[in-house]
Amino acid sequence: MRTNPKALTGLVALGFFALMAVVGPWLAPFDPSERSSALLQPPSAEHWFGTTHLGQDIFSQVLAGTRSVVLVGAIAGVVATVLSVLVGVTAGYLSGSAGEGLSALSNVFLVIPALPLIVIITSSLPETSNLTIALVIGLTSWAWNARVLRAQTLSLRRRDYVEAARANGESAWRIILFEIMPNLTAVIASGFVGTVLFAVVSEITLAFIGVSDAGGWNWGTVLYWAQSQQALAQGAWWWFVPAGLAIALLGTALSLVNFGIDEYVNPRLRNRFSMPGVRMRVGFTPVLPQDPKLAQKLETS
Amino acid sequence: MKERILEVRGLNVDYGAGPGSVRAVRDVDLTLHRGEVLGLAGESGSGKSTLAYGMTRLLPPPGVVASGEVLYHLQDGTTVDLLRIRDAELRRLRWSEIAIVFQGAINSLNPVQRISTQLVDVIKAHSPKTSPRARQDRARELLELVGIAADRLHSYPHQLSGGMRQRVMIAMALALDPRVVVMDEPTTALDVVVQRQILRTLVDLRERLGFSVVFITHDLSLLVEFSDRIAIMYAGQVVEEAASADLYRSPLHPYSDGLLRSFPALKGEKRELTGIPGSPPDLRSMPAGCAFHPRCPRALDVCGDRVPLLGQSRDGRSVACWLHPVAVG
Amino acid sequence: MSYLLKRFGFYLLTAWAAVTINFFVPRMIPGDPVQALITKQRGQMTSESVRSLYVLFGLDKDESLASQYFSYLGQLLRGDLGLSFTFFPTPVAEVIGDGLPWTVGLVGITTVIGFLLGTAAGAVVGWRRGTWADSLIPVTTFVSSIPYFWLGLVAIALLTGPGSFFPASGAYAIGLVPNWDWQFIGSTVQHALLPAFTILVSSVSGWILSMRNMMVTVSSDDYVTVAHAKGLPERRVMLAYAARNALLPNVSGFALALGFIVGGTLLVEIVFSYPGLGLQLFQAVGAKDYPLLQGIFLIITLSVLLANLLADVAYLALDPRTRREG
Numbered sequence: 001m002r003t004n005p006k007a008l009t010g011l012v013a014l015g016f017f018a019l020m021a022v023v024g025p026w027l028a029p030f031d032p033s034e035r036s037s038a039l040l041q042p043p044s045a046e047h048w049f050g051t052t053h054l055g056q057d058i059f060s061q062v063l064a065g066t067r068s069v070v071l072v073g074a075i076a077g078v079v080a081t082v083l084s085v086l087v088g089v090t091a092g093y094l095s096g097s098a099g100e101g102l103s104a105l106s107n108v109f110l111v112i113p114a115l116p117l118i119v120i121i122t123s124s125l126p127e128t129s130n131l132t133i134a135l136v137i138g139l140t141s142w143a144w145n146a147r148v149l150r151a152q153t154l155s156l157r158r159r160d161y162v163e164a165a166r167a168n169g170e171s172a173w174r175i176i177l178f179e180i181m182p183n184l185t186a187v188i189a190s191g192f193v194g195t196v197l198f199a200v201v202s203e204i205t206l207a208f209i210g211v212s213d214a215g216g217w218n219w220g221t222v223l224y225w226a227q228s229q230q231a232l233a234q235g236a237w238w239w240f241v242p243a244g245l246a247i248a249l250l251g252t253a254l255s256l257v258n259f260g261i262d263e264y265v266n267p268r269l270r271n272r273f274s275m276p277g278v279r280m281r282v283g284f285t286p287v288l289p290q291d292p293k294l295a296q297k298l299e300t301s
Numbered sequence: 302m303k304e305r306i307l308e309v310r311g312l313n314v315d316y317g318a319g320p321g322s323v324r325a326v327r328d329v330d331l332t333l334h335r336g337e338v339l340g341l342a343g344e345s346g347s348g349k350s351t352l353a354y355g356m357t358r359l360l361p362p363p364g365v366v367a368s369g370e371v372l373y374h375l376q377d378g379t380t381v382d383l384l385r386i387r388d389a390e391l392r393r394l395r396w397s398e399i400a401i402v403f404q405g406a407i408n409s410l411n412p413v414q415r416i417s418t419q420l421v422d423v424i425k426a427h428s429p430k431t432s433p434r435a436r437q438d439r440a441r442e443l444l445e446l447v448g449i450a451a452d453r454l455h456s457y458p459h460q461l462s463g464g465m466r467q468r469v470m471i472a473m474a475l476a477l478d479p480r481v482v483v484m485d486e487p488t489t490a491l492d493v494v495v496q497r498q499i500l501r502t503l504v505d506l507r508e509r510l511g512f513s514v515v516f517i518t519h520d521l522s523l524l525v526e527f528s529d530r531i532a533i534m535y536a537g538q539v540v541e542e543a544a545s546a547d548l549y550r551s552p553l554h555p556y557s558d559g560l561l562r563s564f565p566a567l568k569g570e571k572r573e574l575t576g577i578p579g580s581p582p583d584l585r586s587m588p589a590g591c592a593f594h595p596r597c598p599r600a601l602d603v604c605g606d607r608v609p610l611l612g613q614s615r616d617g618r619s620v621a622c623w624l625h626p627v628a629v630g
Numbered sequence: 631m632s633y634l635l636k637r638f639g640f641y642l643l644t645a646w647a648a649v650t651i652n653f654f655v656p657r658m659i660p661g662d663p664v665q666a667l668i669t670k671q672r673g674q675m676t677s678e679s680v681r682s683l684y685v686l687f688g689l690d691k692d693e694s695l696a697s698q699y700f701s702y703l704g705q706l707l708r709g710d711l712g713l714s715f716t717f718f719p720t721p722v723a724e725v726i727g728d729g730l731p732w733t734v735g736l737v738g739i740t741t742v743i744g745f746l747l748g749t750a751a752g753a754v755v756g757w758r759r760g761t762w763a764d765s766l767i768p769v770t771t772f773v774s775s776i777p778y779f780w781l782g783l784v785a786i787a788l789l790t791g792p793g794s795f796f797p798a799s800g801a802y803a804i805g806l807v808p809n810w811d812w813q814f815i816g817s818t819v820q821h822a823l824l825p826a827f828t829i830l831v832s833s834v835s836g837w838i839l840s841m842r843n844m845m846v847t848v849s850s851d852d853y854v855t856v857a858h859a860k861g862l863p864e865r866r867v868m869l870a871y872a873a874r875n876a877l878l879p880n881v882s883g884f885a886l887a888l889g890f891i892v893g894g895t896l897l898v899e900i901v902f903s904y905p906g907l908g909l910q911l912f913q914a915v916g917a918k919d920y921p922l923l924q925g926i927f928l929i930i931t932l933s934v935l936l937a938n939l940l941a942d943v944a945y946l947a948l949d950p951r952t953r954r955e956g
Contacts, residue, residue: 108644110886113934115893116911116927117651123915123923126660144886198890201777205897208779209912223780227901232786232798240787244780251775259771262843269846278318279760280362282849283858283867284391285355287366287384288318359859361850395861403859408852411871413878413950422870423860457950473860 007260013253020063021070028060032217043238050238053229061222062242068218069200069250072134076199079138081192084145089184091146092153093176103150109143118202122211130213133206137199145191152187156180190261197254204247219243303334305374306513307399307481312369314348314355314537322365323584325351327537329369330611333481338507338514340524340545342560343534346581349517350404352534353483357399358383358391373398376480397427400474402467404486409470410458416469417454420444423476443472447502464495471503475510483515488523500527521557522564525549533557536582536592539611542619553620555597591623599624633952637942641935648931652924653702656687663687663920667715679713686712686921711928712921716913722925725910730929732801733906736822737895738937740829745884747830748837752880753873755838756845767842770835778894782828782901789824796824799903825902829895840883844876851875878949885941888934896930 020027030036036055043050049058084106091102121136122128156162157180165175206212207220208227222243226232231239263269278286314326326348333339341349354360356371371383373394383391403409411419420440424431431439441451447468458466467487474482484503488496504527507514516528524531525545532542533554541554552558559577579596582588588595594604603623611621664683685701693701711722755763790798802808802817848854849872857871896908903909907926914922946952 104640104643107640108647111641111644111889111934111938112648112651113889113892113927113930115890115896116930119911119915120652120655120923120927121658123918124655124658124920126658147886197775201894204777205779205893208777208897209900209915211915223783227783232783237787240780240783244776244783247780248772248776252772255771255775266843266847269843278365280365281760282361282854283359284388285358285360285364285366286318287358288368290368357859359855361855392861392863395859397861401856401859403852403856405852409856411853411857411875413874413948414870422862422866426860426862426866459951 004260004263006256006263010253010256010258010260013249014257017066017070017250017253020066022067024063024066028057028063030057030060032056032061032064033215040234040236042236049242050236052225052239058222058239058242061217062219062246065218065222065243066246068130068213068216069203072130072137072203072218073196073200075131075134076138076141076203077192077196079135080142080195080199081145081188083139083142084149084191084195085184085188087142088146088149089153089176089180092150093157093172093180099150103147106143106146106150109140110147114140114198115202115205118206119209119211122206128211128213130216133203133211133213134199137202138195141195141198141202145188145195148187148191149184152184153180156183186261186265190258190265193254193258193261197251200250200254201247219246303337305332306335307333307374307515308370308372309352309356310370310372312352312356312371313367314351314360315365315367317363318365324367325364325537325584326355329534329537329539331532331539331542333513333515335480336507336511336513337530338516338528340528340531341515341517341534342519342521342524342531344519344560344577344581346584347534348537349534350485351537353401353485353515353517356383357395357401357483359401393427396423396474396479397477398479399481399483400477400479402470402474402482402484402487404489407458407463407466410466412458415455415457416440416444416461420454420469420473420476423473427477439476443476444469446475446506447472464491464499467491467499468502471499471506475506475512478510479512481513481515483517485517486519487516489518489520496523503527520564521560525561533560536587537584538592538621539619540593540621542611544617547618553618553625554593554622555599555624556593559596591621633946634942637939641939645932645935648928649703649706652928653699656920656924659687659920663715663918667718679719682710683712683921686924706928711925714914714922715919716917716922722921725922726907726925726929729905729907729910732904733896733899733908734933736825736899736904736906737829737892737908738933740826741833741888741891741895744830744833745837748834749841749877749880751834752838752841753845753868753876756842756849756876757868757872759842759846759849767839770838773832774835774839776832777897778829778832779897779901781832782825782898785824785828786901795820797821798824801905821904825898825904828898828901832894833891836887837880837884841876841880844879845872848872848876878945881941881945881948885938885945888937888941892930892934 033056036051036057038047038051038055040053041047041051041055047057047059049062051057087102087106091099091106093099094102117140118136121140122133125132125136162175162179165179203218204220204223207218208223210224212218212221212224220243223240226236226239231237278288280286309329309331312326312329313324315322315324317323329352331339331352341352343349351360351364355364355366358366360366366384369384372380373383374380375398381390381394383394386394410416417437417440420443421436424436424439437454440454444451444454449465449468449472453461453465461469471487487503488499491499500523503514514528516524518524521531525548528545530542531545531548532539533548533556534540535556541548541552541557543553548557549561552561556577559575562573562575563577565574577596582592582595588605590603590605590607591597591600591609594600597604601623607623609621609623611619613619614625664680664687667683668680682705685698685705709723711726714720714722714725717725755766786798790796797803797820801821802814803821806814806817808814853875854867854871857867896906896911898904899906899908900912907930910922911926913919914926
């Protein structure tokens with residue numbers, strides 16, 4: 001990880017968001033729901049991100065909303081990852097109709113449009129809270145990773161050392177836990193990060209169309225009020241810009257971490273031997289300059 | 302002496318550039334004459350393929366040519382350095398002058414295009430004025446040349462057997478009547494019978510068409526049978542070069558001797574099959590002195606201190622070994 | 631052909647799964663939404679429509695679960711999706727019928743264009759690896775992390791307003807009656823430009839990234855090196871050898887990702903008040919219009935399945951290895 005600046009940048013940014021999730025609500029200068037007489041004010045020294053039509057402080061809303069976003073992302077990520085490992089690894093390890101059945105099940109969940117499904121389930125629930133939203137997202141978004149894990153397990157199962165363990169009569173559980181799972185770590189990690197990203201965007205999208213934790217704040221609720229109060233028509237750009245940027249930054253951080261994992265898994269994506277003046281190209285191998293001075297500079301650089 | 306066609310001078314090839322790079326081909330000199338078959342032999346990792354792809358500038362990243370010259374003598378008497386010419390020029394010379402049969406034909410063919418397309422596009426690229434009709438006829442002719450029925454022309458690669466695919470690659474290599482054909486382990490993935498059939502076809506074709514061949518393999522017994530001259534590579538260096546009959550009769554370098562004892566000879570006297578103990582050195586931490594000395598059954602004290610260089614004796618034998626007085630260092 | 635048949639069977643299975651989910655989900659709804667509606671409409675409902683809603687919600691307590699399920703299936707097969715609460719007493723099928731053409735026109739076309747553009751751009755960026763093109767990656771990563779609907783909000787804030795060419799909402803100018811004259815078509819295109827642009831910008835970047843990675847992976851395959859060794863023009867090596875093969879996983883990725891993409895693009899309709907399924911979904915959530923919600927979910931799923939089938943046909947045409955000739 002030390003050698004991968006992309007992943008490192010992503011991890012640092014993630015750490016920042018996680019910290020905000022813990023301390024954000026205390027750091028917030030105002031109660032995010034508290035009304036004041038400063039209606040629809042642009043950003044100022046007192047209200048860094050301006051105020052809403054009710055005089056609420058948007059900076060406090062974004063800050064306090066981080067907790068719900070990170071929480072839902074993490075819970076949904078864990079639920080979906082556990083499910084995908086259970087379904088994917090089992091489907092890959094079992095041969096015959098049981099494996100095929102599990103694989104068909106994950107393909108079915110993959111093809112059914114996730115967001116509309118989440119919308120009909122959450123809006124039919126008696127009550128929506130961060131927990132129920134996170135659970136619904138987690139229970140509906142495991143299929144992609146299950147598919148990837150199944151393919152990986154299938155190829156691992158045919159490796160010599162796994163065949164040897166089976167021939168030795170080791171139990172399926174031992175083989176899965178000690179021979180297969182360690183080789184899936186990177187794939188599972190990448191799947192977790194991807195699901196967290198999907199869960200975060202889904203939660204915000206749900207909040208934006210009006211399904212959210214009653215009384216709580218997240219970045220999507222900020223945008224919901226901005227949209228329903230016609231912030232755009234009133235020129236209140238500060239109402240929706242900060243929340244949107246926060247989503248994009250969190251999303252970028254998660255994507256960067258996943259790039260790092262991808263490059264770890266697929267060495268062809270790595271760019272280890274980059275150096276100024278030499279462009280690595282397929283089909284035309286670079287020839288180092290023959291000028292002795294330049295060549296020496298390259299040797300020592 | 303025969304006319305020279307391709308000369309490699311002081312070639313160094315690295316993996317990676319700058320700090321952390323590894324030298325995979327070290328100071329190689331090699332000459333290919335007109336119409337001859339030059340064999341390159343060595344264990345895997347000895348740098349023989351890296352040499353072949355480095356000199357044609359086809360080595361994939363992170364390969365880098367660090368220094369040297371690759372002189373190609375054109376038919377009109379002019380000479381070009383393949384490492385210094387512009388991309389467009391190199392592209393023009395590729396395949397029309399130097400064609401390559403790659404290791405593993407399974408991956409050499411584009412899986413989503415018909416054989417005909419892949420045979421025709423190289424003709425079209427190099428002689429755009431030919432008619433589509435003429436190109437198709439040429440493709441048909443090429444397939445028949447390597448013993449494939451012309452009705453296979455419109456097949457996809459996955460519809461052909463491994464042997465057929467390799468024949469298609471050979472046919473493709475001959476499409477533009479090149480003067481040099483580089484073959485990198487052209488038959489390793491195939492069974493012995495098919496292997497010999499294909500090599501027979503090749504030898505016949507070379508006699509008819511008169512191209513020169515650089516033949517790379519780890520199987521020295523194949524080279525003894527099919528090549529005129531052999532260069533033995535170890536850890537990125539050429540350690541011995543000789544006419545194949547001489548090398549077979551009296552290998553000078555202990556490594557050549559070991560290689561000869563690794564494969565059963567198909568004719569001539571039988572040798573004891575002993576192989577070579579140990580494995581090739583890690584290119585990132587080469588031993589001091591001769592790279593082979595840790596594995597050498599006849600190593601001297603000097604072998605661990607000083608690197609022997611390739612030198613030539615009066616009878617035309619070249620070897621890089623302290624056991625033989627031709628070696629200088 | 632057996633490949634397509636197998637896929638078709640799978641889509642049937644998926645459609646059945648979606649229908650079954652739709653049957654069970656409404657049982658979680660608290661209370662009796664139909665009774666609430668009847669009270670609200672003060673007996674204006676026919677007994678037939680009340681019955682159809684009861685089947686939809688599984689409120690018919692006298693029947694066994696199995697017979698409820700079969701009467702629900704039968705109702706669906708007749709195209710009866712119940713009555714919409716918001717647009718009472720219009721049947722859900724009719725409401726969706728109004729919205730579907732707009733969604734197919736906007737979301738369908740732009741999703742395909744976005745895939746084609748992104749794949750083309752990704753092929754170039756992947757091919758030019760190690761040059762300035764690499765600097766595009768952080769930008770596309772950032773853009774692909776932005777939710778579609780937020781980009782729509784920004785587009786409205788920056789590009790619409792008094793005197794702007796781009797309208798901020800709707801699918802055609804107020805006062806026009808939908809028909810096939812030039813004035814109406816022109817107005818439709820004018821209204822679709824900005825939402826389409828929003829969807830394009832956010833979807834293109836994802837395809838650029840995935841196609842780039844496929845190009846980088848494929849570029850070190852042997853047949854690409856062979857193509858270089860053959861001295862083919864660079865364009866031909868890039869298109870006929872590298873991109874042609876990198877396209878295959880991207881097409882199957884497109885089919886698999888459709889279910890995810892559709893969700894995001896539908897939201898753009900909300901921001902632009904574009905009268906498609908996305909906007910109807912938004913209204914249905916706000917009004918707790920369960921029959922409409924369920925209907926929209928079913929129709930979206932079926933559309934995605936159909937699009938998947940088309941992607942399969944495309945894949946079949948692109949990869950000779952999936953074709954079994956004799």
